[in-house]
Amino acid sequence: MAAAALLLASLSGVDAFWRMDCHSPLGIARIDPLVNYGEIAAHSHIIFGGDNFSPTAGYDDLIASESTSCRAKEDKSAYWTPSFHFKHSDGTIEVVGNQGGMLAYYFLRDGGTGKEIKAFPAGFKMIAGDTNKRNYTGPVPTPPQSTWGPDLLTQASLAERALGFNCLDYANPIPEGSLTRHFLPDKSFLDANCKDGIRLELAFPACWNEAAGVAPKGYKSHVAYPDLVQDGVCPDGFSTRLPGLFYETIWRTQDFVGKDGEFVISNGDPTGYGYHGDFISGWEVETLQSAVDTCTNLNGELESCPVFTLQTQPEMAAVKLTMPGDLKNENCAGPESALPGNVAIQSGPQPATENHAGAAAPTYAASSYAAPSYAVSSKPVVSTPAVSAKLPAYSKPSYAGSFSIQDIHAAGVASTSSIATSEASSTSAAVYVAVTPAPSAPVESDGGSIIGTTTYTSDGAVWEVAIKEIDITVTAEPTGAARRRRHLAQHRHVGDRHGL
Incomplete structure (x- = not known):
């Protein structure tokens, strides 16, 4: 501990x-x-x-x-x-x-x-x-913290990102993070x-x-x-x-x-x-x-x-x-x-x-009033019919050994060996992979780097999340492999929540 x-x-x-x-x-x-x-x-x-x-x-x-x-x-x-x-x-x-x-x-x-x-x-x-x-006044969705320049570091801009409207669905395996929708x-x-x-x-x-x-x-x-x-x-x-x-x-x-x-x-x-x-x-x-x-x-x-x-x-x-x-x-x-x-x-x-x-x-x-129509990156947009395949366990680099890596779930993209994010234009999106048929090899990582963190609560638990940029390879038969650079959310349980 x-x-x-x-x-x-x-x-x-x-x-x-x-x-x-x-x-x-x-x-x-x-x-x-x-x-x-x-x-x-x-x-x-x-x-x-x-x-x-x-x-x-x-x-x-x-x-x-x-x-x-x-x-x-x-x-x-x-x-x-x-x-x-x-x-x-x-x-x-x-x-x-x-x-x-x-x-x-x-x-x-x-x-x-x-x-x-x-x-x-x-x-x-x-x-x-x-x-x-x-x-x-800021960009939608919010870029990763590591990319914030002077225009996003003014007090007025920071205050805009101090508001959050978190869509709750306790059945969702990857809940929205705090302060992700403004x-x-x-x-x-x-x-x-x-x-x-x-x-x-x-x-x-x-x-x-x-x-x-x-x-x-x-x-x-x-x-x-x-x-x-x-x-x-x-x-x-x-x-x-x-x-x-x-x-x-x-x-x-x-x-x-x-x-x-x-x-x-x-x-x-x-x-x-x-x-x-x-x-x-x-x-x-x-x-x-x-x-x-x-x-x-x-x-x-x-x-x-x-x-x-x-x-x-x-x-x-x-x-x-x-x-x-x-x-x-x-x-x-x-x-x-x-x-x-x-x-x-x-x-x-x-x-x-x-x-x-x-x-x-x-x-x-x-x-x-019409609300902006973008999807927060931590919650996949699921089409119908949804693909429910889960990938095998992620191979963790040594410095992340204390984290329990959340499974990556399909976001409803039906094509084989395809990589999809819940917001294609977002550089802060978590990775969602839909594969038909099921992958024959685990997701592999080049180690990547931590680009941001956040804390959120869900269904009685508190999680600390590290967002890491990685290269991933998914092998699916018969079409071979697809390789993309995306961001992976790593979740660590840090406590239980009271009163809700």
Whole structure:
């Protein structure tokens, strides 16, 4: 295990992480003490954390919370994102069911610098994402990290790639990786492919400019992304490394299969580009620093950290928001004739106008926005009839000995000795091979090189993935061999997932 841990750290910069399970929301309400302090917020949010959350909540309020909807009693932080809704063809709108609350990952990554990771200081607040954004400026699909040039390393570009919309199908042997799709798929794609819903993902900046303070106006200028979004080197002026915060929230889009309409985020965004999240630390600094320093397991399990006092799921579910009087009668769940706050649905590509509470909401047809149509590389596009042949075990080079190599599965290409990827134009695609008849020789490798890594969770397990470029040879009778350069995803199980 020591050797495996060393290899994993060298490949991905992951020294440790834990998953803070916030199994049940405090509630869904138009409350946002960062953007709309002391007021009714412009749009609704799903909220987790300390029970003292309110339109005026700050660090001292959260620390004084009697309880939290998150699993570790020591974590009184506030975590919130926009809620997720479905607009029916008759114009009525209702909230989509949430599956299992949310997970807040704390990644302890130093970008290979060896620098100390510091706990969030008292009073620390930040926002990730831009509620008014309705376009994407980067290449689709995203190139491998090893090829990112200056245009992809700006903070604006990195922030675009800090959003993820993960299509969930637990029967798929190769799930989509985290942060691989940066837009909300349209309903037809969700109905056909995402049998277990969609997971909305958000990575927060992990580099801090201490001189800028803990909560400057706008709650963004004091932090920055490292140059690989979740890992890598911090930019000049942002030298303090913080835990890498990462939100996952699952929504039950499968409940709306066959129903006519569109999905939309509560800020009026049907594209996903305007997804965002907020965070106010509710940790005692010494407690969080102790966890950062001592909870260095690779499995992500809270049970592995003696710093935390853990709650049961019923205890978390019992913690609810004290709703302000002027919001007690608001029905954010619906069905209603408009989004909470009467927010306008705006599909862009120009930035959305500010959505102020009470503003008249214009109507938009469901067809006003068309999601980009590309396939994320880690999930094959399967044609009918699908080819189900599996290749023999891959011959691993010595440095990858601690990995268990995932089988390569057919992607439905019927021709003999053919190499297919789920996105032909993508240089980051995993390899899928369809062979008729079955191959008579194993896949061979020239060793290749690691070109990128990622972490994802699937069906109760956490995997660390190394993407490696290799030459492969497939021999099939009677047509001989085909040789192509492609990328292979190597998966290593690093822990089990809780609460979902």
